[in-house]
Amino acid sequence: MNTLFGNAAVGQSGGPTAAINATLAGVIRGFRENLHGGCIKTLYGMRNGVEGLLEERLIDLGGLLSSEDRLTMLEHTPAAALGSCRKKLPDIKKDPGFYERLLGIFKKYDIRYFFYIGGNDSMDTVAKLSEYTGSHEYDMRIIGIPKTIDNDLVGTDHTPGFGSAAKYIATTVQEIIRDCAVYTTKAVTIVEIMGRDAGWLTASAALGRAVNGVGPDLIYLPERPFSMERFFEDLRRAHEKHPDVVVAVSEGIRYDDGRYVCEGASGRGVDVFGHKALSGTGKVLEFAVKDELGCKVRSIELNLPQRCAAHIASAADIEEAVSVGREAVAAAAGGVTRQMMTIERVSTTPYKYRIGHADVSEIANKVRKVNPEFINDEGNNVTDACVEYLLPLIVGQTHPVFDRGIPVHIIV
């Protein structure tokens, strides 16, 4: 084993999740296990990811090591305790100076281990840093640790953060279905769920059918082109069965010609990665259905709570989020670099997984869409195979500490 002595830095990047702090806690746990006779001396936390790293806003995470209570509390605190950023790194050839500055900071703090917890865009950062440092003499190990509620990273069975978001969505949609069932008047309730390019989160709305026997009448994912006419037809057929029709729809559904359904509705721009900021799909459908069917129509945008509802986090997800952080440290200490940690599903029944890793350059900027066999032929619901894939990821409840009725959060 090629032992590399030095310090480590860990950062969080991209959108928050209910599990990204669990992964941070996992990295701290991995570091703690490495401390005695290990190769990593100090573990720095970057404030606001690479944005803070560039400004040398580093904090020594040693303080979090001493208290098991604080680590556990961190595991139950949503969002990114270190802060996050949405910074796209420049092309290496176009702006080598940027990377020289980063390298200067790595040298100044003797940072030899770089752990970056994030999603698709953050893996772009990890891939670029891997490429740059790989072609320089500064010996360094760079590991991406997956995190995204969207579950759309390739090379891994699923991503930490997804299970908790899926559990929140499944639970909330069940509650909404019960709420909508109380009246006898004909109505349509449209639940808009996050997911720009992949429908994993929206598919999770179906999970209650395995337990309570009910789910949304209709589910539309971005993997299939959306047709307003077919949607109206689907609604009419659903109303033949019962008056309270509930629809789950991904914010990212598009028409056949590639236009987002929400386009035109919200005049919002694009983010730094060039992605369109979507919102308003539910509203667009609400108004269209009101015009067409004339019945009571309501739309509900689940919005931010999808990514920060730690109070209903999945115990399975939090456990994996910790594991993947801890294993990242062990892997790096063992010589692994330029990889993203992965979760491999060993079996579904009973559910078993193991932590692995894969070349990050093969992962960045790709999108893992919902498997075709997980969507029904009509393209308006998910299959039982999909429910079977998803269910193990939401199992188990976490037990955050409550004080006077409210979950206690740690502020780092």
Place this chain on the structure above:
Amino acid sequence: MNTLFGNAAVGQSGGPTAAINATLAGVIRGFRENLHGGCIKTLYGMRNGVEGLLEERLIDLGGLLSSEDRLTMLEHTPAAALGSCRKKLPDIKKDPGFYERLLGIFKKYDIRYFFYIGGNDSMDTVAKLSEYTGSHEYDMRIIGIPKTIDNDLVGTDHTPGFGSAAKYIATTVQEIIRDCAVYTTKAVTIVEIMGRDAGWLTASAALGRAVNGVGPDLIYLPERPFSMERFFEDLRRAHEKHPDVVVAVSEGIRYDDGRYVCEGASGRGVDVFGHKALSGTGKVLEFAVKDELGCKVRSIELNLPQRCAAHIASAADIEEAVSVGREAVAAAAGGVTRQMMTIERVSTTPYKYRIGHADVSEIANKVRKVNPEFINDEGNNVTDACVEYLLPLIVGQTHPVFDRGIPVHIIV
């Protein structure tokens, strides 16, 4: 004691809550306790409140009695298990025939006890039935049981259903505040909370400050006239302290001249009680702030989950919701009629309450607004006295049964 032998009917009315089924379970428990040597023979459940009663859609609730497990599950199932309605009863003088029909149904089923679980509008139903039957020879006992997330019924310290909604709001707003704190960019996040005329739910957004030391920077209730100019000023001052400003706002805020802030935005109509259907206050503010401050602005409408998020129900609320149902049966059996059950606060520290009752004709169609001393002088936040009043109502977690990660609901 004037013993009255006969059957009982219980109905649920108005908007669902996370606790209205707990009250139904309480009525069933009260009936069960009355069974041996008591005066009530059969307990009917009305499907969809008086709407179903008129169609004689009655079910014998005896089946729910036998299983403690099913009763407990009912206590953790959100929305209205019997179904609900939003039916406004006609004026007695204008449509006596309507009441004669109802009386005929009461006689047909020998219904001598009428329990109606609902909010403001449902107490109007209870008051009218009380008035009508009081002037006829059919001996009957009529009891309203309070339920509303809005907490706006007079004559009671608070209403069952409110505590669970408040706990959901407090928890979710805390999570949103953590989510918004991760970036360094100047931003405003506006959380729109239910409450047409009273700001109790919106005030609950502040509760996290007692536990986590943080709450919304600004809170606007319908009790104070809203000024867009003052709002912009408040935001500017808040941005001097930190970039991630979070605002909690009631859907029902109005300008000085009485116009709702959301008016014009959503062209929605009025409901059967003549109340304007509000929605879009957050969106109106979002666009206004974007224009004025030019920073990133987002609005989040908490929407239906406020009234059906049973997974984060308040144990204190559920306990009281059961008690008030059980006590209603005992009170009616003891001769009480034409009353709404009430919760009297005996002390705040430690929190103690007792169940009482009050004349329903003094309660219907009135609105209990947030106490003036619960709102700060600037009208842009709530006071510590408000937090102190609210906190006991959200204490304790319930423990719904989970199956494969999802709360199990009972469908009656």
